[in-house]
Amino acid sequence: MVLAVASGSADGWSFFGLGHAFVANMTGNTVLLGISVFDPHQETLRPLIALCCYLAGTVGGTFITRRIQPGALWAKSVSWTLFLEALLLIGAEIGWIATAHAPAPRLDNLLLGVIAVAIGLQSGAMVQLRIPGVVTTYISGTWTTLTNGLTLLGARTPRVERQKTRFEERLALQAGVLAVYFLSAVLTGWCFLHLPRLVGAIPTAAVLLAAAYGALGTESEQ
Numbered sequence: 001m002v003l004a005v006a007s008g009s010a011d012g013w014s015f016f017g018l019g020h021a022f023v024a025n026m027t028g029n030t031v032l033l034g035i036s037v038f039d040p041h042q043e044t045l046r047p048l049i050a051l052c053c054y055l056a057g058t059v060g061g062t063f064i065t066r067r068i069q070p071g072a073l074w075a076k077s078v079s080w081t082l083f084l085e086a087l088l089l090i091g092a093e094i095g096w097i098a099t100a101h102a103p104a105p106r107l108d109n110l111l112l113g114v115i116a117v118a119i120g121l122q123s124g125a126m127v128q129l130r131i132p133g134v135v136t137t138y139i140s141g142t143w144t145t146l147t148n149g150l151t152l153l154g155a156r157t158p159r160v161e162r163q164k165t166r167f168e169e170r171l172a173l174q175a176g177v178l179a180v181y182f183l184s185a186v187l188t189g190w191c192f193l194h195l196p197r198l199v200g201a202i203p204t205a206a207v208l209l210a211a212a213y214g215a216l217g218t219e220s221e222q
Contacts (some may be wrong), residue, residue: 006206008181012188021046057120082211086116093200146174
């Protein structure tokens with residue numbers, strides 16, 4: 001859920017502050033690219049930058065965490081990936097503050113790309129953990145699995161009856177991820193109005209918290 005805060009806030013940051021493109025919601029970027037084919041007023045470059053950089057980050061996150069064992073709850077490689085993500089977000093935040101949160105077009109695109117790479121790293125790492133029905137960046141999948149699970153629960157036909165408690169816990173986790181994703185976007189919108197310098201601090205702090213907590217947890221287990 002902490003990582004969902006990072007992606008929800010980063011999406012709000014990029015959409016409102018860096019040219020109306022998303023760094024986590026690649027469905028939105030794909031749609032923006034599609035309609036730009038026939039709409040001369042629709043921006044093409046920025047959604048394309050965000051999409052390509054996100055994919056590059058996903059490749060990096062997947063490569064770094066490629067040796068995670070099936071069924072692992074966490075791994076050191078995930079924490080290292082998140083620390084790398086945090087460094088990229090810190091760099092983007094420094095650039096954001098240095099330009100008085102109004103970067104020139106070229107720097108605007110650079111910051112967008114850096115943040116998209118960072119979120120892609122997070123996505124690549126978290127997919128390796130294979131948490132059923134929970135994704136911290138592309139939220140459409142979490143919405144779908146939550147709705148599907150609630151429907152099955154309401155019909156009293158959960159997929160695995162012997163693990164009903166775990167099934168319900170998973171639904172609660174999915175709902176929590178969606179809630180914090182939404183609330184982090186709300187908080188980011190508030191910061192744009194009142195404390196624009198702190199916009200980039202929200203996803204950075206969330207990623208650092210998750211990375212540090214995960215690193216301490218894996219060390220204590222060993």
